[in-house]
Amino acid sequence: MSFITDKQTLDDLNITGKFSPHSLFSLFNATQTRGGEKLLDRMFHQPLSDPAAINSRSDVFKYFHERNLSFPFSAAVFQEAEAYLGGSTGSSFLMVAGDLLRKKALHLTIKDEQYGQFQSGLLAAIDLLNTLQDFLRKVDGPATTQFETVKKALNAHRTKWLDGTQAGQPLTLFQLARYDHFIRHVLREETESILDFIYHLDVYIAVSNVARARNFSYAQALPKEKNIFRSTAVSHPALEKAVANPLVLQEEQNVLFLTGANMAGKSTFMKSLGIAFYMAHMGFPVSAKDMQFSVRDGLYTSINVPDNLNLGYSHFYAEVLRVKKVAEEVAEGNDLVVIFDELFKGTNVKDAYDATLAVTKEFSTYRNSFFVISTHIIEVGDTLRETCDNLQFSYLPTIMENNVPRYPYTLTAGITSDRHGMVIIENEKILEMMEE
Amino acid sequence: MLFTTDKQTLEDLNIFGKHGGDSIYNIFNRCATRGGAGVLEEMFRYPLSDSETINKRSGIIRSFATLGTSFPFKSTDFDAAAPYLANTDERSKLAVQENSVARKLTNMMAMDADTQLIYKGVESLVDLMKQAQAFMKELDKNECYTAEKEEMRAVLNDPAFAAIHESREKLSHAQIAEFDVVLRFRHRTQVEKLLGLIFYLDVYLSVARVANERKFVFPKALPAGQQDLLKLEGVYHPQVKNAVPNSIHVTTDSNIIFLTGANMAGKSTFMKSLSIAMFLAHVGFPVAAAKMEFTVLDGVYTTINLPDNLGMGASHFYAEVLRVKKMAHELSTKKDLFIVFDELFRGTNVKDAYEATIAITTAFAKKRKSIFVISTHIIEAGDVLKEKCANVNFVYLPTRMNGNHPEYTYTLEQGITSDRHGMVIVNNEGILEILRNGKKKLQKTTVV
Numbered sequence: 001m002s003f004i005t006d007k008q009t010l011d012d013l014n015i016t017g018k019f020s021p022h023s024l025f026s027l028f029n030a031t032q033t034r035g036g037e038k039l040l041d042r043m044f045h046q047p048l049s050d051p052a053a054i055n056s057r058s059d060v061f062k063y064f065h066e067r068n069l070s071f072p073f074s075a076a077v078f079q080e081a082e083a084y085l086g087g088s089t090g091s092s093f094l095m096v097a098g099d100l101l102r103k104k105a106l107h108l109t110i111k112d113e114q115y116g117q118f119q120s121g122l123l124a125a126i127d128l129l130n131t132l133q134d135f136l137r138k139v140d141g142p143a144t145t146q147f148e149t150v151k152k153a154l155n156a157h158r159t160k161w162l163d164g165t166q167a168g169q170p171l172t173l174f175q176l177a178r179y180d181h182f183i184r185h186v187l188r189e190e191t192e193s194i195l196d197f198i199y200h201l202d203v204y205i206a207v208s209n210v211a212r213a214r215n216f217s218y219a220q221a222l223p224k225e226k227n228i229f230r231s232t233a234v235s236h237p238a239l240e241k242a243v244a245n246p247l248v249l250q251e252e253q254n255v256l257f258l259t260g261a262n263m264a265g266k267s268t269f270m271k272s273l274g275i276a277f278y279m280a281h282m283g284f285p286v287s288a289k290d291m292q293f294s295v296r297d298g299l300y301t302s303i304n305v306p307d308n309l310n311l312g313y314s315h316f317y318a319e320v321l322r323v324k325k326v327a328e329e330v331a332e333g334n335d336l337v338v339i340f341d342e343l344f345k346g347t348n349v350k351d352a353y354d355a356t357l358a359v360t361k362e363f364s365t366y367r368n369s370f371f372v373i374s375t376h377i378i379e380v381g382d383t384l385r386e387t388c389d390n391l392q393f394s395y396l397p398t399i400m401e402n403n404v405p406r407y408p409y410t411l412t413a414g415i416t417s418d419r420h421g422m423v424i425i426e427n428e429k430i431l432e433m434m435e436e
Numbered sequence: 437m438l439f440t441t442d443k444q445t446l447e448d449l450n451i452f453g454k455h456g457g458d459s460i461y462n463i464f465n466r467c468a469t470r471g472g473a474g475v476l477e478e479m480f481r482y483p484l485s486d487s488e489t490i491n492k493r494s495g496i497i498r499s500f501a502t503l504g505t506s507f508p509f510k511s512t513d514f515d516a517a518a519p520y521l522a523n524t525d526e527r528s529k530l531a532v533q534e535n536s537v538a539r540k541l542t543n544m545m546a547m548d549a550d551t552q553l554i555y556k557g558v559e560s561l562v563d564l565m566k567q568a569q570a571f572m573k574e575l576d577k578n579e580c581y582t583a584e585k586e587e588m589r590a591v592l593n594d595p596a597f598a599a600i601h602e603s604r605e606k607l608s609h610a611q612i613a614e615f616d617v618v619l620r621f622r623h624r625t626q627v628e629k630l631l632g633l634i635f636y637l638d639v640y641l642s643v644a645r646v647a648n649e650r651k652f653v654f655p656k657a658l659p660a661g662q663q664d665l666l667k668l669e670g671v672y673h674p675q676v677k678n679a680v681p682n683s684i685h686v687t688t689d690s691n692i693i694f695l696t697g698a699n700m701a702g703k704s705t706f707m708k709s710l711s712i713a714m715f716l717a718h719v720g721f722p723v724a725a726a727k728m729e730f731t732v733l734d735g736v737y738t739t740i741n742l743p744d745n746l747g748m749g750a751s752h753f754y755a756e757v758l759r760v761k762k763m764a765h766e767l768s769t770k771k772d773l774f775i776v777f778d779e780l781f782r783g784t785n786v787k788d789a790y791e792a793t794i795a796i797t798t799a800f801a802k803k804r805k806s807i808f809v810i811s812t813h814i815i816e817a818g819d820v821l822k823e824k825c826a827n828v829n830f831v832y833l834p835t836r837m838n839g840n841h842p843e844y845t846y847t848l849e850q851g852i853t854s855d856r857h858g859m860v861i862v863n864n865e866g867i868l869e870i871l872r873n874g875k876k877k878l879q880k881t882t883v884v
Contacts, residue, residue: 262753262784320861327867331874333881342785344858348813349786351858358862362871376785421781421788424757425795433764434799 003047003281004298004334008322012303013274014238016044022238024275028207028284032071033078035195036202043203047281051221051295056144057283058218063142064208065218065285071205072135073128073198081128084121085191089184096185097177104173122180123171125191129154129183132194150197153190211285219280219291224335226294227251227368229277236272237279237287243409244289245269253392255364257381258374260396261418265409266374267303269396270339273372274301277337294335296370300326301339316347323359336369343375356380364388381415403427439485439718440735440766444759448740448776449712450675451480460712463674464646464721468511470518471631472638479639483718487657487732493720495580498654501644501722503578508571509634513560520557521620521627529621530554530613558612561619561627562600568592568630569601581640584633591630596623643721650674652722655713656729663687665807666714670726673709680846681726682706688804690829692797694818695811697833698855702846703811704740706833707776710809711738714774733806737763738776753784760796772805780812793817794824801825818852840864 010016017023018041025044031037048054090096106112133154141147171179183191210216214237222228228251233244243265249256260266276288277299302322326338343359344352356373357380363371367390375381384391395416399406404427405420425431446452453459461480467473484490528550543551569592575585592601600615607615619627646652652674658664666686672679680702684693697703713723715736739759763775780796781789793810794817800808804827812818821828832853835842840860862868 262788316858317861320865320867323862324865324867324870327870327874331870331877333874333878345782345785347786347858348815349790350816352786354859355862358859358868362868365871365875376787419785419788419791421753421784422791422795424754425760425792428757428761430757430761430764431795431799433761433768434802 003049003296004329005047005278005300009274009299009301012301013271013278015275015278016041024237024279027238028210030206030210031202032073032075032206033082033199033202035082035199036206039199040203040206043282043284047278048283049281049295049297051223054221054281054283054295058221058285060142060144060204061208061211061283061285062218064204065211067139068209068212069139069205070209071202072131077124077127077131078198080121080124082195084118084125085184085195087121087184089180091185093177093181096181097174100173100177100180118180119171119176122176122183125183126179128198129194132198146197146200150194153187153194156190207284214287216285216287217289217291219276219286219288219293221280221283222292222294224295227254227335229291229293229370231276231288231291233289234269234272234276234291235287236268237275239268242268242272242287244287245272245409245411247273247411249370249392251367252390254367254370255360255388255391256370256372257360257384257391257393257415258372258395259376259378259381259393259416259418260374261398261405261416261420263405264396264398264407264418266396267341268409269411270301270303270341270372270374274299274303274337274339296337297334298329299337299339300329301341302326302343303339303341316344319344327359327363330363330366330369334369337372338363338369339372341374343373345376349377353377353380357383360384361387364390376419378415378417439483439733440771441483441715442737444742445711445715445736445738448738449708449715451712451715452477458675460674460716463650464643466642466645467638468507468509468642469514469635469638471514471635472642475635476639476642479719479721483715483736484720485718485732485734487659490657490718490720490732492580494654494657494722496578497640497644497647497720497722499578499580500640501647501654504648505574505578505641505644507638507641508567508574509564509638513564514631516556516560517564517631520553520560521624521631523553524620526621528554530609530616554616555612558615558619559607562603562607562615564634565592565597565600565630568634584636588630588633591626591633594623594626596626647722650724653725653727654722655717655725657717658729658731660731662731663689664729665691665731665805667727667729668710668713668725669728671709671713671728672724673705674712674724676705679705679709679724682709682846682848683726684710684831684848686807686829689827691804691807692801692825692828693807693809694797694821694828694830694852695809695832696813696815696818696830696853697811698813698835698842698853700842701833701835701844701855703833704778705846706848707738707740707778707809707811711736711774711776714807731805733774734771735766736774736776737766738778739780740776740778753781753788756781764799767800767803767806772803774807775800776809778811780810782813786814790814790817794820797821797828798824801827815852815854822852 014020014022015024017025018029020026025041029037029040031040090099103112103115103118107115136151136154216237229247229249232246234247235242235244258266272287276286276291277293277296279286280291280293281295330336344355356375356377360373360380361384381393393413393415394411395414397408397412397416398418398420399408403423405423449460451460453462461477465473465476467476530551568588572589575581596618603611664687666684669683670681672681686693695703709724713725713728714730716723717728717730718732742755742759766773781792793812793814797810818830822830830850830852831848832851834845834849834853835855836845
């Protein structure tokens with residue numbers, strides 16, 4: 001079963017999207033090739049849900065992370081070789097030679113460009129294979145089946161001739177035809193898998209370089225049954241100077257009840273956590289130190305629920321529908337990570353209190369999922385403390401210095417009643433303006 | 437002093453609308469001429485802020501509406517006159533002497549474009565002036581339309597145009613050449629003035645027609661300094677089909693309208709109807725209501741669909757605070773305004789919203805000459821305001837529960853509603869049951 005999530009979650013966490021400037025995808029997208037970028041995109045859209053697969057992918061990233069390599073192919077050569085390998089050739093050596101002879105004749109008589117294109121494409125492909133071989137001689141690569149297959153293909157008897165050809169050395173027509181037939185017909189499957197391997201290599205190197213530059217770590221995936229999340233320092237990967245916070249969620253304490261003023265960093269913390277979960281399920285580096293997590297079935301966040309006035313939904317109704325959707329998923333017995341920021345803010349105080357209390361209480365009976373719920377209605381917290389035993393209460397503090405709020409962004413145990421909407425209004429001196 | 441408003445307000449009320457969309461401007465724009473449409477737009481851009489001018493304009497339109505006068509000019513005449521008058525090149529004058537057989541022949545076969553433009557322009561203008569002269573009798577019936585009528589008469593009776601009025605239907609080449617000089621060069625300003633007056637007339641007649649067709653009423657502007665700020669009966673939204681009319685009476689002792697009601701009960705629509713009526717009244721136009729009297733104010737500001745500017749790093753709450761600050765600044769310059777806030781401080785948590793709503797409303801309450809309409813879902817704020825301020829008028833739009841389904845009357849009632857169907861909606865969606873049943877089912881399967 002694949003990892004379930006939805007568009008709202010991806011938007012909240014700003015995960016995918018090549019063209020949204022601060023998305024996680026653009027953060028990691030330092031790939032050199034189109035194929036590499038596509039592969040990265042696919043990985044972003046299909047997180048894994050099997051601990052072994054996750055750990056093996058993150059091991060590969062770790063391997064490259066430790067070695068600091070750069071992508072060995074030049075963009076121009078690679079593009080040319082890619083275009084050449086994408087084309088097809090005759091099925092027998094004679095056909096290839098005949099076709100080549102025709103191209104050569106056209107080239108000599110009417111200066112046709114096909115022959116030149118063919119020649120440089122083939123040379124680029126040979127260059128590509130040679131470079132890859134050199135690279136793999138230097139770098140052993142992690143012991144995965146993918147690396148072993150490619151190494152075998154390159155070392156196969158039939159490709160021995162590659163060693164003999166060096167870049168820059170002119171080839172005879174006979175050699176050209178033979179090599180072309182070889183690369184594009186006899187070794188068709190091998191070359192295709194080599195190309196695919198290069199895309200993977202591109203992603204491995206790009207992602208691990210980003211991880212090294214930003215000092216990311218690698219999470220360890222644990223089996224589902226353990227129901228645990230643990231990290232000593234979770235922070236937001238896209239923010240410079242993000243403050244890291246430790247967090248442990250486990251079966252006896254699977255609901256985190258978060259309070260704090262506007263701008264104290266509640267949303268950022270919730271996003272950091274959501275992103276850490278998502279990236280970890282992709283096997284990607286995370287901005288969370290010593291992270292261990294039980295694999296989950298899905299992730300749902302509700303941070304910026306837009307109202308859908310076109311459909312006639314008010315903000316409140318949009319939130320209710322969102323909670324309903326998550327409730328259905330939870331009731332099916334899925335192990336989820338659920339993040340709700342400021343539930344029910346589109347209604348009056350009493351309704352918000354009643355609804356938050358009722359919904360949190362019901363959710364907390366499910367011990368197999370993790371819930372993070374933030375609210376301003378601290379009274380809900382007081383009531384929940386008495387009725388449920390699996391909640392942990394944390395808050396993000398605000399320190400007032402001469403009427404100017406300062407935020408340390410460090411998670412503290414307890415419930416806070418900090419609010420400073422009025423401080424903002426007072427700082428803008430609106431009430432004084434009207435006194436005059 | 438100018439009547440002020442801003443982009444946010446114009447967008448909230450859909451005054452101009454998006455391209456080609458249904459806007460308030462489009463309701464009134466039945467102008468036959470392009471110039472008239474331009475004048476109409478200008479009137480919308482610059483509403484009036486003095487009761488005399490407003491009453492004068494609305495008087496003119498009202499009389500035309502009662503008389504049922506229709507616009508007598510052909511719009512094609514204006515289309516021909518505009519490019520003709522735009523050509524101010526002296527060299528393009530027609531030469532009288534060239535009345536040769538050769539010219540006649542060429543003109544019969546294919547007249548060149550420039551000459552054709554001048555021929556058409558002169559003919560149209562002559563046509564327009566004759567029609568205007570004939571229309572004067574019709575205009576005499578309208579007792580309010582005096583100053584502009586006299587100006588028009590003065591232009592038409594100018595001796596320079598005598599030959600034009602006397603000319604026959606078919607103009608000779610010599611006549612056209614002669615009139616060309618008079619109309620386009622020698623008395624150009626007079627001609628332009630006449631066209632300008634006709635454009636205004638076009639607007640008046642088009643608005644009058646709309647008022648008749650839609651049964652709009654003409655509001656009466658009251659002089660400043662009265663206790664009554666607004667008497668509005670049967671106001672409705674001109675763009676909503678089968679809109680439910682509402683009445684409201686605002687005095688200096690009830691100048692804050694505190695509006696509550698459930699979502700979808702029609703709060704925003706009521707506020708828009710009210711604001712549109714106020715806006716149109718200040719343009720001097722008829723409004724969608726049964727009766728309206730109002731004290732002239734200095735501006736209208738609404739905040740109904742405030743976009744947050746997250747790109748600039750401002751949260752929705754901060755955007756609202758800045759908007760309130762702008763209002764406060766305007767009020768501190770001794771202006772009397774009509775201010776509307778829909779769902780004040782919805783961008784923050786309920787508790788901050790509660791405190792901020794009370795603080796801001798209390799501050800607004802000190803300005804007795806402005807009118808404020810504030811809607812909120814935080815009904816708790818209303819209870820506090822009831823004790824703190826004497827000049828708050830509490831109204832609400834009710835919801836009737838028919839079984840588990842809400843029904844809306846869209847009719848204002850006095851008081852604060854405690855309609856809360858937040859939990860009803862949560863229950864209707866069956867969220868809690870889903871979770872409870874799921875738990876039971878899961879427990880069963882684990883036991884088995």
